[in-house]
Amino acid sequence: MKSIDPNNFKVVKKISLKHIPTLLDIKADEDEKEHKLDKVQAKLSNLQDVMYAHNKYGVLICLQGMDTSGKDSLIREVFKEFNPRGVVVHSFKTPTSAELEHDYLWRHYIALPEKGKFAIFNRTHYENVLVTRVHPEYILGENLPGINTIDDITPDFWENRMEQITNFEKHIAQNGTIVLKFFLHLSKEEQRQRLLRRLEEERHHWKFSPADLKERERWDEYQKYYEEAINKTSTEHAPWYIVPADDKEMARYIVAKIIWEEMQKHTDIKEPELDDKIRANFEMYKKELGA
Known part of the structure; x- marks a missing residue:
């Protein structure tokens, strides 16, 4: 199995999504990919325990992708070894x-x-x-000053909003939140296959919504706006990573490996030192418990 270098997925210059592959061939079978993921899962779980004791950083993992890109299953598989007290998942739907x-x-x-x-x-x-x-009509629901119709939503409005998002991420990063952002890069054909499986396999019927097909018709628009948002908001303090997502197992391993590698840069995350006075009385505490 070829090694994974997180830097190969990090957005450090202007990108074009149509020139980035949605499938990565690393010469590995399913068992090997699962084994690799298991090893990273265990390391991340141990790291989270240390981070909990250290109590100075929070970690924000942002997942974006088209419908069926595998966000839910990725969360389930990558973080399943975590202590439940140490991880919280938020799914943001219509406000x-x-x-x-x-x-x-x-x-x-x-x-x-x-x-x-x-x-x-x-x-x-x-x-x-x-x-x-x-769907710019959704902005009207925010009841913003000066925005009364869709025509009031100018290109400057979007530029300002992306600047606000960048400032938001900079602020939280400077105050101890490690921000990692992942775009699960799915091909249109793979999405078609996954939507078909939702219709053909009874256990997946509940996942299907006709609205998915309506949004699929806007594929090119979504790709355009994803590309623009990624290019304008990938920063050193809150980088974007573009992860090939046609192979779900591979995408999970890549995300897990990137999180692990990025966390290794924070060398100050260590278990707190035990107070010398407490350590000096260990034998006394043992005797007390033994009695």
Whole structure:
């Protein structure tokens, strides 16, 4: 199995999605990929325990991708060895009436990870410059000053919003949140096959929605806006990684490996030292417990 270098997936210059493969051939069978993932899962689980004790960083994992790109199963498989107290998953759907009474980042801010924990955003604050660009009528529900019709939503509006998102990520990164963003890069043909499986296999029927087909018709628009958002918001403090997603098992391993490698850069994450006075009295505590 070929080795995985996270830097090969990191967005450090302007990218074009149509020139980036959606399938990575690393010469590995299913068992080998599963074995590799198992090893990284165990290391991430141990790291999370140390991070919980260290209690100075939170980790925000952002997952974006077209419908059927495998976000849910990736979360289940990559993080299944975590202590449940150390990881929280948030799935952001249509804003509620209460959320619409605040600015669009509010519901994401209050879902940020506590120190020592991981938070996973399954769909993220980027929906506010993706779905809303394909469906700008959704912006009207935010009841913003000066935005009364779709015609009031100018290109500057989107530029400002992406700048706000970049500033939001910079702010939380400077205050101890490690931000890693993943775009699960799926081909249109693979999406077609996965949608067909939802119709053909009874156990997957519940996943199918006719709305998926409507959104599929807007594929090119989504690709255009994903590309623009990634290019404008991939920064050193909150990088984007483009992960080939036609092979779900491979995508899971790549994401897990990137998280592990990125976390190794934070060499200050260590278990806290035990107080010398407590350590000096270990024998006394043992005798007390023995009695």
